[in-house]
Amino acid sequence: MNKREDVKKTYKLYIGGKFPRTESGRYFKWTDPKNSTVVNMCRGSRKDFRNAVVSARSAFSGWRSKTAYNRSQILYRIGEMLEGRRGQFMDELILQGASKKEAENEINQSIDRLIYYAGWADKYQQVFSRVNPVASSYFNFSYPEPTGVVSAIAPDEPSLIGLVSIVAPIIAGGNTVVVLASEAKPLCSITFAEVLHTSDVPGGVVNILTGYRSELLEHFSSHMDVNAIVYCGNVKEEIKFVQENAALNVKRPIVYTDENWLDKKVQDPYRILNTLEIKTTWHPVGI
Amino acid sequence: METTTIKSDLKTDWSYSPAPESTDHIRINQQVDLFINGEFIPSEKEKYFETINPANEKKLADVAEADKTDVSKAVSAARKAYENVWSKMDPAERGKYIYRIARLIQERAREFAIIETMDGGKPIRESRDIDIPLVSAHFFYYAGWADKLEYAFPGKQAKPLGVAGQIIPWNFPLLMAAWKIAPALATGNTVVLKPAETTPLTAMKLAEIIQEADLPPGVVNIINGNGKTGRALVEHPDIDKIAFTGSTDVGKLIMKTVAGTGKKYTLELGGKAANIIFEDAAIDQAVEGIINGIFFNQGHVCCAGSRLFVQESVADTVISKLKDRMETLIVGDPLDKNTDIGAINSKMQLDKIKMYVDMGLNEGGTIYQSSCKLPEKGYWHAPTLFTDVSQSHRIVQEEIFGPVLAVQTFRTVDEVITKANNTPYGLSGGVWSDKGAKIFKVSKAIRAGVLWANTFNKFDPASPFGGYKESGMGREGGLEGLMPYVNLV
Amino acid sequence: METFLHRIDEVGAQERVARLFSRSIKKESKIHALKTVLSMIDLTTLEGKDSPGKVKQLCYKAAHLHDQFPDLPTVAAICVYPTMVPVAKKALRDTGLKVASVATAFPSGMTSLSYKLEEVKMVVDAGADEVDMVISRGKFLQGEYHYVSDEIAQVKEACGKSHLKVILETGELVTLDNVRFASDIAMAAGADFIKTSTGKVSPAATPPVVLVMLEAIRDYYNQTGKKIGMKPAGGISKAKLAVQYLVMVRETLGQDWLTADLFRFGASSLANDILMQIVKQSTGVYQSANYFSID
Incomplete structure (x- = not known):
């Protein structure tokens, strides 16, 4: 009996709701810890990032003006889709070096985190909005709005829940995002893009690149049409570099160091607030 | 149209006679020193710069210019006050000090208005009816927050940051001082404030009030100088937070300077509304x-x-x-x-x-x-x-x-x-x-x-203020105005 | 008919008033203002108990405000009920002061147009130089703007050479939008003056109402070149408020309107407060009402 050969998956980028190869044509070899599998990952370029920002910017007005209820349902849908594809993530996480138990835990937590932020998508506004008692004949209220396009450097590991933990609050808040996946364990990030793709997330709301952090950090932090950057990691030089570049257009730099991404303590609505702006409106009260 | 003529020789060229605010009850010290650790002291190098009245170009006072050494002195006074007194104080007591400042400003409101107008050039109508009333209102508003912070951030505890370095502009000198100092104190931080070079006088009057209010020495320190002094403050390693209001260019410079230091910052920058x-x-x-x-x-x-x-x-x-x-x-x-x-x-x-x-x-x-x-x-x-x-x-x-x-x-x-x-x-x-x-x-x-x-340029202590994009980050005023001065744990 | 073209924001109007009223009027400018106010007063008595004797006293007072100060102007006019017009006319003969009469079933206006016109003819025949009519507020609030407009136009015709002041009774129109619209209607229908109130309804003239009417006059002037006069009435008894209104006129309509030809105060006790202020300004001593005759 002939042995059937596997059909191997090509890992591409996820930009504007499509799965293009990198425009640069470059790749980097990713090998699993056991040296059993070699994958050619796209080595995303500055131009890929630029294209992703263009997609994110054009998706922004549609995404922010969706009803909160709708955004909430879409986030919930991502959780549902992830649940449905556990097998695929199990395989990849294990291939990336996790034990079966670890992989299972990470997937469970990732799904739960999505559901957690899905629930917040139509509630944080109430927690962070207020009517301000001004001492004049005005009705004055403040409410949060998304800050715009966010670039994000996902933690190296854990790579799935790390990605989920930063993307979910960003998009729950009505922002769009371009995220750089874990360089060390990139497989499940692209598979996560497939989940997004089948979850009613409009194209361009989440864009995922793979590539070298050292190469792309500059562009993620300096692009003038990016309103905030989320950096996960604890490399001091990188943090300084990101924060310096953020000054170019007064980007909001948000830095998460040494987070235990598998802990429920890293989830709260203040993480949504980090990429929100408070708008205050005044209106006279009279006839 | 037929007109009814009235016997009257009144000409219709009515204009308003001058109505100058009286300044004879105002005392401006000819020499203004630094306010560090509760005392007025000369700068280390005893260097002074002039502040003038822009309406007549006359000198109002010589103002001590703080250099690096003076900045360090102020920061270490603020640090000591933070560690030993202010962060340990019962928040309700902290609040009472801030209330006291608010009241003292109300009592001396006219004096503040006149000096603000003389030093900065703004009409007395504005300093009297807008700036100064908002200043005391701001202290009054934040005083009440001091012992209620646990209600401001659901699910979190708000901890002070430590020493805040605050740099303010010349357009609303005392009001910006209030916007900076009041929330910082309410949340348990201590302060080193640098007013703008052209408008130092009302902040130094505020220092008098802070003395009068018996605030523990070092909780609020006020030093003067130009951009160099500001830079020394921003660069000082023992500052935990920078709050800046001013131009977008300087704001960007501050972002670069504090990059990688872990200092928190809020920026209130330019606009083109x-x-x-x-x-x-x-x-x-x-x-x-x-x-x-x-x-x-x-x-x-x-x-x-x-x-x-x-x-x-x-x-x-x-x-x-x-x-x-x-x-x-x-x-x-x-x-x-x-x-x-x-x-x-x-x-x-x-x-x-x-x-x-x-x-x-x-x-x-x-x-x-x-x-x-x-x-x-x-x-x-x-x-x-x-x-x-x-x-x-x-x-x-x-x-x-x-x-x-x-x-x-x-x-x-x-x-x-x-x-x-x-x-x-x-x-x-x-x-x-x-x-x-x-x-x-x-x-x-x-x-x-x-x-x-259907209105414009309205301000209130309860109303958050701050920008999107290159206009800055963070909010001042209202509950949101507490956020820049706390760590949520 | 055109609908509400001009929208008024109440809070914004109040803030504008506050800013205007914060003007500080001192020294010469205050003396000048006080005299100007005096010259703009329509000294008024509109009571059911008015008698020829009362009206004669008032007319004498109007012509002899304070004889110790000979350089003071007289008030502009006296304002009375129709039956008192002949008395006033006779009493003011040779003084140059005008006689104004209210008409058109003042203060409610709740009678037929024919009666109103009859009344207007009566006061004009009796020699009234000025006629202060009331608009039909009920009709206005019902949306019958044509009725209101036609009525004003017919009264204007009945006035002949007499001047027509149209009272909007703004306290019953309630909103500033209504005040503005009623002003526009009155001016277009032929009013020589528009006037806030009868004095019988509270609130009478309020500063935002006066501001909105002045702005209506300004816009009408810019469109047509016609200068319409303004008369706030009711509740203006203090010199300070009157001077503040002058500031409002000056900064809304300009110097041209600072004359009794185009601006009047309908008031009964304002004159004495003005006199007290003028005496205070020239003597430097605060005055007592006991030194100023009440009528």
């Missing part, structure tokens, strides 16, 4: 809003409504009414109670405004200026508007920080939203319409932190 008048607006009130939007405080306002957008169908009416209204603005002695527009804060600022006006003319804009007479001594600029300009004119893009309005017309809602957002800034915006639904749509679509609908 759109003020949008729809055809269904209450036109006379809108005209008044335009006036307040651009000529308040000589236009030295980061949130000034410096880009006016008028719907074409009412453009002629609005612009002609605007010109008429500009004619009634009284420009002159800031201490006169009837003055609407006072002196430009400094020669440097006046030169900058003039440069932009020249640029506007060179770029082909049509200028209109009110026919007011400007005094000979001092720094003055007539209320000015430009028509025939577009988004690609530099006077439309760049912050002038003076009484210069750029007027554009528009046809549709979408068009004006796009133009309003066509700027790197996002501090404020104005929208005028009698139609509620349109107000909500447009105010939501403008990417800016403060939206004045």
